Amino acid sequence: MAAFLDRRDPENIEDSAERFEDRAGGWLDVMAAAKGLHPITRACMGYHLWSLAGLGRHGDQIEAAVTASRIATSDGSGAIFAPLAMAGAGGLRVSGLPPERLARWLDGMNSAILTAMRTLDDIEVWIGRAENVMAQLSGRTPVALRKVFTEWPLVSAPMAEAMTGASRAAVQRNLAWMEASGLIREVTGHGRYRMWKADLV
Structure with a gap:
């Protein structure tokens, strides 16, 4: 160890x-x-x-x-x-007697699993919306990018480029289109080292 x-x-x-x-x-x-x-x-x-x-x-x-x-x-x-931390820090709080800690742990697990299930449901809805909105686009990059955003909570342009095998220009063009279409949103607020996430609304 x-x-x-x-x-x-x-x-x-x-x-x-x-x-x-x-x-x-x-x-x-x-x-x-x-x-x-x-x-x-x-x-x-x-x-x-x-x-x-x-x-x-x-x-x-x-x-x-x-x-x-x-x-x-x-x-x-x-x-x-x-995913205990998805429901907040309650399940990870270090206080109380062992039975209280175990009860918080189990409650935290339950809440986290429900949160994760809701997130997965939201991602499924997003996939349907993204397929409809992106139907007009041709090529493999839009489909590959859509898959990346369903698998990862945050995506950078270099990461998208590596995961899709597409060129930097194709990735950036499609990211800009997806952002303008309301499918993804930029979360860092910077000009460099930008990250996007699926806009699950």
Whole structure:
């Protein structure tokens, strides 16, 4: 775990200080002891024990959340997709007793899954609208761009160019057309490093 997370103890660590390897080993031991719990419960447990074990840096919970998502999907009987952060930070809040934390975790998962399902429904509606509006366009670039916008929440021109295999000029021309047609909108507000997203209205 230390190598994967690129965590090293300082060279001048005191003999009395607990080493990262020991902290990680303690976390792994506790998680192994909880093997009988449902993967979603273990994911919640692992997330909340992460900082208590001293594995995070400066309050950074991204590693803990990623690790929790891997635990939740580890054996195929848990969640396949649980975008906890889509419903706000409630499910990831670190306070209260373990039953309260688990209840918030499950509520957060439920809310996030409903939010994700609504977003997927909106994307389906957008696909139908985009197909109708773009029917007058010829070539493969419009179809390829439409596919990119259904798969990615934010798209840059270089990303669209790489994913569609189209020329920079063709991508920029089609992005401008899609934006003018109300299918996509630019979200950065800058002249350079611009990003667009599907306008799901």
